[in-house]
Amino acid sequence: MRDLPPRVPRPAPPPTLPAPTLDLDVSPLVTEVDAGHRAVTFSWRGQAAEVRVLANKLTHDTDAALMERTGDLWHRTYLVPAGWRASYRLSVDGVLTTDPRNPRVWQGFSVAETVPPSPWLTPGGEPRHELTRHPIGWRYDPVRPPRATLVVLDGEHWVDDLPVMLDNLISAGALPPVTAWLVESGPERARLLTCNPAFVDALPYEGATVIAGQSFGGLAAVYAAHRRPDRFVAAVSQSGSFWWPNGPSPEWLTGELSGTAPTVHLQVGTDEWALAGPTARLRERVGEMSTFREFGGGHDRYCWRNELADGLITAFATLPR
Template identity: 80%
Template sequence: MRDLPPRVPRPAPPLTLPTPAHDASLSPRVTSLDDGLSAVTFSWRGQAEEVRVLANKLTHDTDAAVMERTGDLWHRTYVVRDGWRASYRLSVDGTAIADPLNPRVWQGFSIAETTPPSPWLAARAEPLHELSRQTIGWRYDPVRPPRGTLVVLDGEHWVDDLPVMLDNLIEAGELPPVTAWLVESGPDRVGRLTCNPEFVDALPYEGATVIAGQSFGGLTAVYAAHRRPDRFVAAVSQSGSFWWPNGPEPEWLTGELSPSAPPVVHLQVGTDEWALHGPTARIGERLQGTYREYEGGHDRYCWRNELATGLITAYAS
């Protein structure tokens, strides 16, 4: 990104290790290693022909997702960098299930992480907001007079987490009181979130507004800041789909950005999202703002833990 050093890819850690002997009553088990690495061991017990670990982009090699078998115990150990987290399932003979040995379940997925969850997601005893259903999604109103506006795309996925996060950030003074619009994507998500000018022009705003999104929503957040700089002063883009569209002319938005008036964007992408690193680096060269890599993949659980960092940066700039 402008005025920032270029991204220097870090060498990947070793992919897998032999699974150490352990009591497979709890999965996964995390063991600290040297040099900022951890070993994460997944286990499953039962009769099956094949068991796989389904964690987004944990491995490039599909065969490395297959768990090893010792009797009726299936196991696989991966080496990850400290700070890594993921939502995952197990595939048992082709059927995806939550990990029965893992008590941590979120939205039907099991959770593995080598770092504590974001403190901004801790529920408060009493909410500090009102949340109302609107035609376009939901509206968050803080109890204090608002001094800013936030638009979050794919709002149906944020109804539980975003109000808690904003309550905590505002109460701690990390964000000004904001009115937030959780804009629902609906069944035509791809049509709405692929640089659709009609959709962007219809988004709510009031005063200086920040917009945030993930995947196609991350693409559209940057597009909105580019198309309507009179409305959106900054964007937070998590794992943006900047490769779009498929075909002979990919990365359309990168070519559309004006070098003379680059939008302010705070980019986030997972270290495991190898397919996104090139497009993200290329669009980053045409933007103002910041760049952050988190340890993980294309994973909504990662996004919920990282969004607060992007919002704090956006409102501080």
Template identity: 30%
Template sequence: MPTSVPITSVPPRVPRPSPPVIAVSPRVEALRGAGPDALTRFWAEIERDGAPLIEKDGYAVLITFVWRETRPVRDVLALVNKLVDRADLGRSRMRKMPGTDLWHLTYRVRDDWQATYHLAPDYIASGPGRIAPGSGPGRIAPGSGPEHPQPGGPAGHWGFAAPADSVRLRAVAANGVPDPLNPVTFPQERPPHKSVAVAPAAAPEPCWWRPDPASPAGILDETTVDGRRLWRYRPPGHSADAGPYPLLVLLDGDLWGPLLPVAPILDNLIAAGRIPPVVALLPDGADHATRSTEYACDPGYAAFLAALPSSPAGRDLAATTDPARTVIAGQSLGGLMAAFTAVTRPDRFGNVLSQSGAFWWKSHTPADEEAEWLAHHLAVTERRPVRWHVEVGLDEWVTLGPNRHLRDVLLARGYPLTYTEFAGGHDRLCWRERLGEALTALFTL
């Protein structure tokens, strides 16, 4: 088993082309000088409705992340997926409203944007800045910690941090927590789980991933193949006589099996008549070093994936052998590997579903200066009988350009393609939300 991540599987260090738009929340600004009663009502509304605060702004949305200071803090960071730039954490510092317990940071985003996030408070252990006894709701003792100035608009220069401050902020960012004022969380392999921020148009109905009692449930079980965990999905009413069934091979089964179950997505799509009854194989992505090695266009792993349906674990699924009815799907490096597998084994996989695919990957040679190996390979090789669904987030500044390049190559070479850019980042939340519709683009009735 690999013990380290290949240097070629590490994303390139690409500077963020432009900072996210930091804005001013009218609701928050109305509290300035309004007195403690207004602030008390504000916190009561946040407790009732949940954070973050969402306000319409023309065709866009203002999303305000808030922190209520119950213990003295030096800083609070809003670590929002792909709005935070780890190379410039100063831009993620929340603002302190002077004389109150309110910290806040507002972004202007599209009305269909969504993301997961943590908040990271930098607590002050003792000394000046403690909450003043008897000072009343929302009031902080005079002489409390730093009170950051408010921006008059997009904070073009906000975020500069001295070197020592940058070291401190990196330490603070390593200890993010869920938003205590947001009841909606997104599960992680281990705590702390993340909080969820969703603009009004980001979650259209139906919500395919949410279990629906009205949808008959298929069966998901776990087995092993060559010592690797594998999850298998059978649709409701599965029988060998009803086969052969269309087949989905979905990478990172340890994610889509137990953590973010794909089974309800398939159940709901089948019940709604959006896809035919399908069977699925979900191989474990293994540890980080193994995944980073195998998912980097490894021919041996591609052969393993192609052999899965005929393995002892796959034979009783009554899966099709027709590549036109077989989809291989993955996210990030998994999207790259799904594409590579179909390109090298079109006899087994005739459809690729890639979400935020890591198409920046160069090659297995660290000194190779030619990035985006797969797009270059497709441009100069014979077209295969493979259909594609490719999608990427507009906030993924490392991945967006390579996905657009791949799109252009696929169209120029005459490949059937559906391509989508969504308002969000390199985020499992976006992948889960969008996976159902993506499957309908490739599994035809």
């Protein structure tokens, strides 16, 4: 996903540890180091000249991705915070593959995590929603009369997960019944989601409306709440690209927020070094109108799907019941 500035220096490689003297027939192997950290060991067995672990922002395209070799066993152990998760692939002599030792596969990626997946993503009984196709994307209609509206950007990525999540949240009383619009971005994503006033003005809304997005979508969600506070009462931004634009005047939106304070819930991953500074500066500008959560992981859609429910609960809690 090319939503990051291209010239941000990388931090030091992630800490690595010796492989534990345990059976490495399962990958990844998670062991407790202390209350706040886990050792995650990836392994692969076979003949190769080079094997890499490609986990977004933890190892991707760096020497830290290289596995060590003991006979025909390739392995690498990383020290990660408790609560860390990632989608990843292996690169075996340059060929990308899922991890053959890991049965957990999601959208073509293997999954590693040190905590259980979000319970809000577990399908219940019979579906309680209707998902209908519209020119802008899809719409979710709750069973009970809606009391609020949700707009989720990059909606094409949420068709499977969002209906399940909303069914569970509404059924548990964690959210009011909402109509949700899953707004598709398509091939013009970079243009539409980078503080585009025409795009924001065309977004659907009805009553109290919360808007959510990830990466460029996270930038667009906060911009929408800033530009149209008459329509969007709160924004949920996951790994927002607040560095935008590249060039001599970066972090444009943060400067635009001077004197205004939309209600925002910000999330960013522990491995997202390029976003830490821009997110902190935007958070300081928004001040008391923001809430913040740092999740264990990188610029990774698997992390976002597990963290979105927390953001929605926080955002909708600010609405009058």
